Amino acid sequence: MATILTTTTDHVAVTGAGLLGRLFAWQLLADGHAVTLYDAGDLDVPPAAAWTAAGMVAPLCETAISERCVHDMGRFALTQWPQWLQALDAASLWQQHGSLMVAHPQDLGELTQFRHDLDHALGGNAPCQPLDAREIHRLEPDLAPGFQQGLYLPDEAHLDNRALLTRLLDEIRALGGECHAHCPVETFPGEVVTADGRRRFDLVIDCRGTGARPRHPSLRGVRGETLHVQTDEIRLSRPVRLMHPRYQLYVVPKPEGRFVIGATQIESEDRSPMSLQSSLELGSALYTLSPAFAEARILEQGVNLRPAFLDNLPHVTHREGLVTANGLFRHGYLLAPAVVCHLLAVIRGHGERPFADTLAARPPQENAA
Amino acid sequence: MDALHDDTLTLYDEAFASRFLLGTALYPSPTVMQEAIRAAGCEMVTLGLRRQNPAGGDGEAFWQILRDSGCRLLPNTAGCRSAREAITLAQMSRELFDTPWIKLEVIGDDYNLQPDPFGLLEAARELVDQGFKVLPYCTDDLVLCQRLRDAGCQALMPWGSPIGTGRGLMNRYALETLRRRLDVPLIIDAGLGAPSQAAEAMEMGFDGVLLNTAVARAHRPPLMAEAFAEAIRAGRKAYLAGLMQQRQTASPSTPTVGQPFWHRDGG
Numbered sequence: 004m005a006t007i008l009t010t011t012t013d014h015v016a017v018t019g020a021g022l023l024g025r026l027f028a029w030q031l032l033a034d035g036h037a038v039t040l041y042d043a044g045d046l047d048v049p050p051a052a053a054w055t056a057a058g059m060v061a062p063l064c065e066t067a068i069s070e071r072c073v074h075d076m077g078r079f080a081l082t083q084w085p086q087w088l089q090a091l092d093a094a095s096l097w098q099q100h101g102s103l104m105v106a107h108p109q110d111l112g113e114l115t116q117f118r119h120d121l122d123h124a125l126g127g128n129a130p131c132q133p134l135d136a137r138e139i140h141r142l143e144p145d146l147a148p149g150f151q152q153g154l155y156l157p158d159e160a161h162l163d164n165r166a167l168l169t170r171l172l173d174e175i176r177a178l179g180g181e182c183h184a185h186c187p188v189e190t191f192p193g194e195v196v197t198a199d200g201r202r203r204f205d206l207v208i209d210c211r212g213t214g215a216r217p218r219h220p221s222l223r224g225v226r227g228e229t230l231h232v233q234t235d236e237i238r239l240s241r242p243v244r245l246m247h248p249r250y251q252l253y254v255v256p257k258p259e260g261r262f263v264i265g266a267t268q269i270e271s272e273d274r275s276p277m278s279l280q281s282s283l284e285l286g287s288a289l290y291t292l293s294p295a296f297a298e299a300r301i302l303e304q305g306v307n308l309r310p311a312f313l314d315n316l317p318h319v320t321h322r323e324g325l326v327t328a329n330g331l332f333r334h335g336y337l338l339a340p341a342v343v344c345h346l347l348a349v350i351r352g353h354g355e356r357p358f359a360d361t362l363a364a365r366p367p368q369e370n371a372a
Numbered sequence: 373m374d375a376l377h378d379d380t381l382t383l384y385d386e387a388f389a390s391r392f393l394l395g396t397a398l399y400p401s402p403t404v405m406q407e408a409i410r411a412a413g414c415e416m417v418t419l420g421l422r423r424q425n426p427a428g429g430d431g432e433a434f435w436q437i438l439r440d441s442g443c444r445l446l447p448n449t450a451g452c453r454s455a456r457e458a459i460t461l462a463q464m465s466r467e468l469f470d471t472p473w474i475k476l477e478v479i480g481d482d483y484n485l486q487p488d489p490f491g492l493l494e495a496a497r498e499l500v501d502q503g504f505k506v507l508p509y510c511t512d513d514l515v516l517c518q519r520l521r522d523a524g525c526q527a528l529m530p531w532g533s534p535i536g537t538g539r540g541l542m543n544r545y546a547l548e549t550l551r552r553r554l555d556v557p558l559i560i561d562a563g564l565g566a567p568s569q570a571a572e573a574m575e576m577g578f579d580g581v582l583l584n585t586a587v588a589r590a591h592r593p594p595l596m597a598e599a600f601a602e603a604i605r606a607g608r609k610a611y612l613a614g615l616m617q618q619r620q621t622a623s624p625s626t627p628t629v630g631q632p633f634w635h636r637d638g639g
Contacts, residue, residue: 273431314404
């Protein structure tokens with residue numbers, strides 16, 4: 004057993020085929036290792052939070068409600084994702100047209116507060132441009148008139164996350180990865196236990212999200228709800244965030260007239276279907292952004308749990324035969340590149356380990372995992 | 373010895389050394405919330421259950437974090453828009469947390485979350501009848517507060533201003549009236565944005581302060597919690613010490629040196 008894989012014949016188990024699991028499996032297969040990927044659910048329509056998510060890579064939007072390191076890891080993601088997508092021959096899944104924040108005239112205080120929080124976090128030189136009604140219209144002509152002020156964050160990006168997850172799975176299979184769907188596991192150093200028994204590996208990578216609860220007692224799930232709608236009546240070129248005193252909801256455009264609007268954040272591990280209250284909030288935010296959404300068709304009501312440690316920051320652990328990565332909370336696509344690059348450097352035994360201060364720190368109130 | 377050593381807040385016959393109550397929403401993370409609770413030195417925290425699917429027990433992971441704080445949990449009925457909803461949720465929270473204490477909220481307006489005085493009174497009467505220890509979140513209306521007291525609420529939580537606005541004590545006159553006319557503990561709940569506003573409430577003789585947004589949304593929540601805790605203690609000490617009354621010095625009431633007393637009346 005080893006933490007560091009030295010030969011390309013080593014056999015790795017990746018447990019959890021969400022975003023992290025797929026990225027690890029792909030990268031280690033590309034390194035020449037044998038990889039077995041396990042998931043408790045389906046692989047084509049995975050139960051992972053990454054499938055429910057909207058796929059934003061928006062470090063500034065998230066800064067106001069997160070720690071500084073989330074922003075820094077998010078900026079890392081803005082450079083890492085295009086490289087990975089290039090390597091996957093899927094560059095078109097990446098859209099970097101910035102993001103737009105708007106508020107109703109009576110809620111302009113929310114934009115001011117956001118600006119204030121951003122300046123405090125980043126020292127006043129964040130790439131963030133105030134917009135008037137005319138400039139908002141120029142960026143997103145289909146938005147409802149009446150938004151008098153907005154903020155444009157030109158660096159931010161979003162990606163077609165479901166297509167990415169599918170593309171990663173195809174690549175894993177093409178590289179000879181062994182994939183097991185509907186196969187819940189328990190993980191141990193150098194060992195994976197399934198319903199069929201124990202199986203030895205040189206290294207086990209545990210990134211099962213909330214499924215890794217037995218390994219991380221302080222890990223919790225935070226409920227999030229999203230609406231997926233489809234309409235050809237409106238086009239958006241970038242994610243738009245509606246600032247409101249009690250909720251901040253964003254709509255992210257997807258191919259073929261699809262939009263994802265999200266997300267609620269409720270401190271509960273409730274996986275039951277979306278509440279009417281949440282559907283009203285999400286639906287009315289959407290309708291406010293443009294009444295043209297009125298005749299959009301609701302394709303899906305997504306509900307999932309974001310895996311989170313007590314500090315809402317990601318953490319990794321590594322010891323002989325077992326590494327873990329978890330706790331990406333509401334920032335899956337924003338933080339995955341930092342987490343994956345860090346752990347790959349650990350596993351490969353060379354290269355820089357970015358963001359070690361945050362990632363390698365033990366989760367609060369947890370002893371050795 | 374500290375001047376406030378023996379000074380306790382008594383709610384429903386239970387004594388609390390701290391006069392600062394914190395809400396548990398909106399923090400960047402549970403860790404930051406825990407630090408803020410510690411820095412505030414509070415003994416009671418509120419929690420909202422409405423959207424957590426409490427009947428399924430699905431909020432357990434978060435509730436355990438709150439229990440670990442060592443504070444008494446004060447469940448609230450935030451998000452309820454009718455007396456019936458609030459009563460049902462209160463009953464559920466009594467089962468879940470094994471407590472008859474409830475911070476009663478019945479919301480009348482969705483946008484500013486202003487309490488519905490009619491639904492509030494109806495729910496308060498019913499819950500008191502059922503043996504609950506009801507702490508109603510109310511407006512600063514004297515008659516409403518009297519009715520709530522008459523319904524059996526042994527403490528009231530009038531707002532300073534609407535939830536989350538940070539506008540402080542919007543109607544000092546109404547709040548002073550409440551303080552003079554009601555002999556139950558009064559806790560200013562909601563609307564405070566700055567520690568100076570909390571100190572002001574305490575100087576006026578209010579018994580405690582409950583807030584959430586001003587701490588949770590600060591850039592450094594634990595530091596802001598500490599600032600409020602100090603302001604609340606300072607305000608309390610000032611109230612106990614007896615504030616001097618403001619003086620009118622624009623026109624002298626006694627002869628000043630160099631001015632002959634027979635000139636006092638402008639004569």
